[in-house]
Amino acid sequence: MTAAGTGSALVREATRRLQNAGVPDAARDARHLFSFATGVDCSRLTLTLPEVVCDDVAAIFDALIVRRIAREPVSHLTGRRAFYGREFKVTADVLDPRPDTETLVEVALRSHFTKMIDLGTGSGCILVTLLAEVPQSIGFGTDLSGAALDVARENAETHGVLDRATFVCADWMESTKGSFDLIVSNPPYIAVDEMVGLSPEVANWEPHMALTDGADGLTHYRTIIKQAVSHLMPDGRLIFEIGPTQGQAVADLMRAAQLQHVTVIPDIDGRDRVVSAQMIGFKPERRA
């Protein structure tokens, strides 16, 4: 085994290369990827960085930095991403779970539910989290991507909820039978003319069908609302994640479908992130 220098020197050099390539948060990514390459938790890196690193590990770290310079997302390089306190498997077939989507989870958890469906489940981050948080519930996850459903199934197994989850390859609710007291969805909502503003990490590496409807960003809300109203139990809720400028438009679509208690909910930064509505037959929410 030959030595490639200390961890500190390697991370410093990697940070410089990432910065030169225009990668945002270069120092954070370099540490994160060094932690992944060495198998040492980020919280313990300060202790191990002064140690000399062997050539094999240095080569693994270098390969990760080269991929990051090509703007491959860190979650694709490490194969995982934290969401609502749990680690999720992530591949190029699924949208990288976003902190924004935790707002939808929080809103869903404010009221009682036992049978839910997550439309466009992707990695399964919403469905698996809700099943894990509400142990008496069962849930369905649909997606048009079979590869995404494989990832969601694996995440359900990892988090011990696979026996309460059913995954279906379907176009939204087209083949759905039965009713639900909770329908959730984070559909592709980026308007086609907003795609040019996306970072390379999103535009070049995340699945196109997870991002945009190829139109005004509202196509999937229109379809889902139309389908969902006949699958909501009395008092059942329909909850969407939205883009920050879509609150009014999605709320109007829900009201037009005779849904009640339509509410636009901001995230902790004050940006509209969720719209929630209820089928007629209202029960007060358990938590504010």
Ligand SMILES: C[S@@+](CC[C@H](N)C(=O)[O-])C[C@H]1O[C@@H](n2cnc3c(N)ncnc32)[C@H](O)[C@@H]1O
């Ligand atoms: C924005 S991603 C959300 C993924 C995941 N629920 C999350 O919040 O991270 C949208 C998902 O909808 C899926 N999708 C796109 N069109 C669909 C359709 N017509 N029917 C079902 N799923 C669809 C995509 O494959 C993708 O997984």
